[in-house]
Amino acid sequence: MITNLIYHVCPDNNSKIRGNMEIQFINEPTMVELLRVIKYVNRNLKLKSLGKIATNAPLSDDHAVLWFHKYKIGEQIYSIAIWKDKVVGVSHLDVFHGRRNHGGKLAITIDADFRGKGIGNLLLKNMICQCKKKGISIIRAEPTEDNVKMIQLLEKNNFIVEGRAKKAFNDDEKGLIDLIEYTLFI
Ligand SMILES: CC(C)(COP(=O)(O)OP(=O)(O)OC[C@H]1O[C@@H](n2cnc3c(N)ncnc32)[C@H](O)[C@@H]1OP(=O)(O)O)[C@@H](O)C(=O)NCCC(=O)NCCS
Numbered sequence: 430m431i432t433n434l435i436y437h438v439c440p441d442n443n444s445k446i447r448g449n450m451e452i453q454f455i456n457e458p459t460m461v462e463l464l465r466v467i468k469y470v471n472r473n474l475k476l477k478s479l480g481k482i483a484t485n486a487p488l489s490d491d492h493a494v495l496w497f498h499k500y501k502i503g504e505q506i507y508s509i510a511i512w513k514d515k516v517v518g519v520s521h522l523d524v525f526h527g528r529r530n531h532g533g534k535l536a537i538t539i540d541a542d543f544r545g546k547g548i549g550n551l552l553l554k555n556m557i558c559q560c561k562k563k564g565i566s567i568i569r570a571e572p573t574e575d576n577v578k579m580i581q582l583l584e585k586n587n588f589i590v591e592g593r594a595k596k597a598f599n600d601d602e603k604g605l606i607d608l609i610e611y612t613l614f615i
Contacts, residue, residue, distance in 0.1 A: 452517070452548060454555050455509040458500060462509060462516075463493035469516035469540065478541035481573055481600060496521075506533065506563065508555040510548050517543040520552040524565065532567030533560065537579075549582055557586070557615065566615050573598050574607040588613045 455462055471487045473479045499505040503524060510518035517540045522533035535556065539549045560568060570588065572579040588611040596605035 450512060450546065452551065453511045454552070455511060456507060456555070456559055458497070458507050458509060460493055460497050463496050463500075464490060465516045466496075466509060466519055467493055469519065470538075473538065473541055476541050479538050480576065480579075481598065503563075506556065506559055506565070508552050508559065510539075510552055512543070516540075518548045518552050520556045522556060522560065522565070522568065527567075530566045531564055532569060533565055535568050535570040537570075537582075544578075549578075550585070553582060553586055557613065561615055568613040568615065570611045571608040572611070573600070574609055575603075580609065580611075583611045583613075586613065 458466075467488050467490060470479070474485070474487055496505060500507060506522040506524060508520045509516060518538065520535065520537040522535055524531065524533045535553075537549060537552055537556075539552075557568065560566075568588075570579070570583055571594070572583070574593075590609055591612045592610040594608040594610060597608045598606050600606045
């Protein structure tokens, strides 16, 4: 049984999910949902579909305890996309508290079978909405230079390039490649 469902995204969000799929968004996860996120991550790790920055080792259920703690003390913000009781995408923000501006580092992944349907876009808009409500004014993201989909998703949502971390990521096939430093000022 899924609890604490938030069925709507921000009022200014006008995205459509392709294929008339009804996606639910959970912004206040319980341990039950975080354990489902672990299953989702491990399923996609097996498929090697979570992108280059993902860990190779499967996650243990202990991670859910840590994530839940961080969420409770305000160090992490979540938006989890659910379709028919199944986690199909996750966005989370690691929050940092500045003297003037609170900000966070964004991570977002969509299940390999559910990409290109507009879910990533909705998850991101949902995350931006939550940040506004929680007083977070800066969102940062660091895709690898060859992650075209993520780069397009960020630019579509008004993130701007602030810098480039040269040869900061060691790619198995290409060797050292750049990370692009994107920021959204809310
Ligand atoms: C990047 C990712 C989150 C996008 O999620 P998604 O649900 O497939 O994206 P959406 O369907 O919402 O598409 C949003 C935008 O992303 C871009 N995009 C999505 N698929 C794309 C593709 N195949 N080629 C180019 N751009 C693409 C487009 O700009 C698209 O907007 P549009 O549909 O108006 O053209 C997803 O591909 C993913 O999980 N990738 C692996 C994990 C990863 O790399 N995460 C980022 C780590 S920094």
